[in-house]
Amino acid sequence: MKIAFLVGNFPALSETFILNQIVGFLEQGHEVDIYADHNRKEAKVHPDVANFNLLSRCYYLPENKLGRAMKGIALLLRNWKLIKTVNIFKYGKGILSLRTLYTADQFNRRGNYDIVYCHFGNIGNIGAIIKDAGFMPGKLVTTFHGYDISALVKEKGRDVFQLLFEKGDLFLPISNNWKSELVKLGCSEQKISVHRMGIDTDKFALKLRSLSNGETVRLVTIARLVEKKGVEYGIRAVAKVLQKHPNLKLEYLIVGNGPLRSRLEEVISQTGMEQHIKLLGWREQQEVIAILEGAHIFLAPSITASNGDQEGIPVVLMESLSMGIPVISTLHSGIPELIQDTVSGYLVPEKEVESLVEKINLLTNHHQEWSTMGIKGRQYVEENYNIRTLNDNLIGLFQRIVS
Numbered sequence: 001m002k003i004a005f006l007v008g009n010f011p012a013l014s015e016t017f018i019l020n021q022i023v024g025f026l027e028q029g030h031e032v033d034i035y036a037d038h039n040r041k042e043a044k045v046h047p048d049v050a051n052f053n054l055l056s057r058c059y060y061l062p063e064n065k066l067g068r069a070m071k072g073i074a075l076l077l078r079n080w081k082l083i084k085t086v087n088i089f090k091y092g093k094g095i096l097s098l099r100t101l102y103t104a105d106q107f108n109r110r111g112n113y114d115i116v117y118c119h120f121g122n123i124g125n126i127g128a129i130i131k132d133a134g135f136m137p138g139k140l141v142t143t144f145h146g147y148d149i150s151a152l153v154k155e156k157g158r159d160v161f162q163l164l165f166e167k168g169d170l171f172l173p174i175s176n177n178w179k180s181e182l183v184k185l186g187c188s189e190q191k192i193s194v195h196r197m198g199i200d201t202d203k204f205a206l207k208l209r210s211l212s213n214g215e216t217v218r219l220v221t222i223a224r225l226v227e228k229k230g231v232e233y234g235i236r237a238v239a240k241v242l243q244k245h246p247n248l249k250l251e252y253l254i255v256g257n258g259p260l261r262s263r264l265e266e267v268i269s270q271t272g273m274e275q276h277i278k279l280l281g282w283r284e285q286q287e288v289i290a291i292l293e294g295a296h297i298f299l300a301p302s303i304t305a306s307n308g309d310q311e312g313i314p315v316v317l318m319e320s321l322s323m324g325i326p327v328i329s330t331l332h333s334g335i336p337e338l339i340q341d342t343v344s345g346y347l348v349p350e351k352e353v354e355s356l357v358e359k360i361n362l363l364t365n366h367h368q369e370w371s372t373m374g375i376k377g378r379q380y381v382e383e384n385y386n387i388r389t390l391n392d393n394l395i396g397l398f399q400r401i402v403s
Helices: 016-027 047-051 065-078 080-086 093-097 099-110 121-132 151-156 162-167 176-185 231-244 261-271 285-293 315-322 353-365 367-384 387-402
Strands: 002-006 031-036 058-060 115-119 139-144 170-173 217-222 250-255 277-281 297-300 327-330 345-348
Touching: 002 016, 002 099, 002 121, 016 031, 016 047, 016 387, 031 099, 065 080, 065 099, 080 093, 080 099, 093 099, 099 121, 115 121, 115 387, 121 139, 121 162, 139 387, 170 176, 170 387, 217 231, 217 285, 231 250, 231 261, 231 277, 231 297, 231 353, 250 285, 261 277, 285 315, 297 315, 297 353, 315 327, 315 367, 327 353, 345 353, 353 367
Parallel strands: 002 031, 002 115, 031 058, 115 139, 139 170, 217 250, 217 297, 250 277, 297 327, 327 345
Antiparallel strands: none
């Protein structure tokens, strides 16, 4: 099949779920092109970007806004029909980025696709405009993740996806939780199929967790440092555990960067736990795997942010379970569809520091249960979140709507 991915920025280290699909499709022999706003040019880049020469498959907007506008005029002079993609009266001021214009032009140049696959509903809206304007070269498919169906809906209103629901051929929420929300927003249930993100479980090998005499218990969080990740609650919970048990050998490693880093540094300083709680910044995948190999417990205290932003199902939780790490997380969004409470980990209400403290104490005091939880977690991920199986299923969905 010939598949066009429409995404935000690419590559993005925090969005390995998109990369996993692209690589999987290429390995199956499908043709893939990637249409993105920009290349983030992050300091840390996933090795598969180079291994599969993915940047050669990318088409970006011109970064200079003046240059983008001038070239956009040239595109319109060459093909005046493209004016339909920048109808501000019909589609609103969002089209002033000219993404619809440039993408439609590239579609004209590249020829037909079987599938135009959009990640996130706001990107799906771009596809819907292009289709409405008559430039869609294939079936329009959109995956909904988290921000797009929570914070974006709160900001833009519940009719934000009205055109997309009309023009789209298939909608793929990553959880049953988001499927219910799509139906409430007015999407036809006949066009919806829950399709989860997944991981290559071969890259995240099972290691049974145990604790030797005198060994330090190591908790790990891997996340962008933004509000919905709830990292501050994790810091405060670990600090309380250490305050109540000053002789406990425990450290908390936080991998990731983001706008809240300075705030979290202040919180750590206020608790006086700088020797036990450490912000490590971003790490490449192999570094992340090494950190997870040394971890005993994974902590993911996700919350609903003040702007309504929510998680989908964090891929890093799949990676941790695959490696046999018990997880402490929250009753948030689709997370209960991955973490089996009391089986592969524990789930607590959002923002409840004392509940987090209770579960951290429970796991640290019953380390003999870690291996059993780890086996159960690995088994569940293999059965439900294996990227190879999921990619096969996704191609099957694509073939169904194409035929």
